[in-house]
Amino acid sequence: MRPLDIAYMWDLVPVIAGYVPLTLFMALVSMVAALVLAALLAIVRVLKIPVLDRVVAVFISFFRGTPLLVQLFLFYYGLPQMLTFLTTIDGVTAAIFGLTMHFSAYMAESIRGAILGVDRSQWEAAQSIGMTQSQLLRRIVLPQAARTAAPTLMNYFIDMIKGTSLAFTLGVTEMMGAAQKEAAGSFLYLEAFLVVALFYWAIVETLSVGQRRMERHLGKAVAR
């Protein structure tokens, strides 16, 4: 048994910290884009819009049914063989695109579930006072669905943050890529991976505090 090289770990902290903004950037942009896309997909499915509904079903099935790594490779290395212009897309953009597509498929399903979970009487009440379908969705259904969906969506966001670690396969040096390269130079695998694990953990914990606040806020209307 050898002791942990604490001094080395300490030296790694500023190195890994330098990559935190990139990881957060990729996760945040993907999250916002995925939320918007997922909400649209869910609405298409709930309202059973003809044709579109079938397209969305296939989209969700594909992006839930194949691993994120496969999707990233397919898009980044595979498709450019046919569509050359895709090579102009850089790794960060491709990673964001992949994360967005992948997680929007999951999120669409949890948003759909949350929408369907809103009691039927709410729809009927809104319709009885003459609200249009879009008003009904925007003012009555989605705010209630948001509250139900929030914890699962937050879980997907956490997954997304960790999913950014795959970006290294697309040539983006993010936190995990940086740790891997440092470990390859020092052979102190335990120290390097421990430091990066602690970083991810700290980020997710910080977000969990935010999540608890958000849930309190969303739950205000029904709090007793």
Next chain:
Amino acid sequence: MRKTILSAILALGAFTAPALSETIRVGMSGGYFPFTFTRADELQGFEVDLMRAIAEETGDEVEFVTMSFSGLIGALDSGRIDTVANQITITPDREAKFVFTQPYVYDGAQVVVKAGNEDEITGPESLKGRSVAVNLGSNFEELLRNLPYADEIDIRTYESNIEQDTALGRVDAFVMDRVSSAQVIKESPLPLALAGQPFDEIRNALPFRDDEAGNALRDRVDAAITTLKENGTLAEISEKWLDADVTKPLAEAD
């Protein structure tokens, strides 16, 4: 209509394909000591120095792109990088697809074991019935599979960290080039030992896409390598990182 869209896409593709790139985009793993690795966030190693010296000769800029090893050839093929500097060995399969410069490293394949096992495993013949780690997509995998008794070897491909898994005893040995193996044993804290003599000559060179721009760039880089060999720079880089000159054919070096 469809034709228009198609030709627009094609035109866009042709337009964005790098013609005479003045920035050579070099892909490497950044995780292959001592050829390409990172310390304190600084990319360094034999390949880094080599590419900088080449760029100085050709008058180009060099841009390093690091990604996991398994993505490198795909990135070269799809035009995201112009070459791979990661001890890429010339193989017939690769030659059919890419064009190579002249070799700049001559080396041998080496069996490495956990320290203490080198009396038991003494070379490729003693790998029968054993588990052996190789880097995914590396030529060492192919080399092992071509051994006459390959079906008796449990070959395991890894994305990274074959040294660590051998030291931990998860596999009986790993196969890598002799030069980096020796450096890993010397520089790392891992308990590893060379098992027997190197068993095959390998030649490393830089691959380029087999198109007009790729060939032109290859010729330019190849000329630079000739100069660097003649003026001793290449030998210097080799001595700096490997404590030996591995840039000449093995027969010539003796």
